[in-house]
Amino acid sequence: DAMVIQNPRYQVTQFGKPVTLSCSQTLNHNVMYWYQQKSSQAPKLLFHYYDKDFNNEADTPDNFQSRRPNTSFCFLDIRSPGLGDAAMYLCATSRDITATNEKLFFGSGTQLSVL
């Protein structure tokens, strides 16, 4: 089945130790998003790729970076994780940008813990 896959499901890292989260999709969607969701809060958009074009949200810390080497894969790099970065990180895709009324398909998320 076509889907959005995130690995790993749980990730533990140390304070300040770089970590990379992975997302892949078999939907062949143009747009891939990274959201941060803390407990009992709404998903917060960090950035998105429209094809190869990177779009950063104004309030996303520089500590967060992303790479999209091809259509199928997208990575979230946290250069120096702090305790406040512990959260669920959700990858999502849409066929086109949301302006064209496209719905989001979410992966199962990676729960990041920072020790």
Next chain:
Amino acid sequence: GQQVMQIPQYQHVQEGEDFTTYCNSSTTLSNIQWYKQRPGGHPVFLIQLVKSGEVKKQKRLTFQFGEAKKNSSLHITATQTTDVGTYFCAGLFISNFGNEKLTFGTGTRLTIIP
């Protein structure tokens, strides 16, 4: 920035009772989407509303978009244990620069008492 507020934040209902969550925006929305997130799960798309005053139904779920396109509601009739989860609205805003952004509401967590 644009904000989308939802009330209530939490709702506990007896199984079989109705449930409603309300979504409000300070500015006009282009459209609104609704997502359901089960405990420990990820958001799953439910529906999208585009037209002013639009009403859509999915079995026991009724979705409404306000006339001014600033508010929306989700009503569940005769709740079941499978309805447990957090319901998020997500509003699409058109900025002054012409770009668009989907902003999630604060969510309403529904728990069912069997």
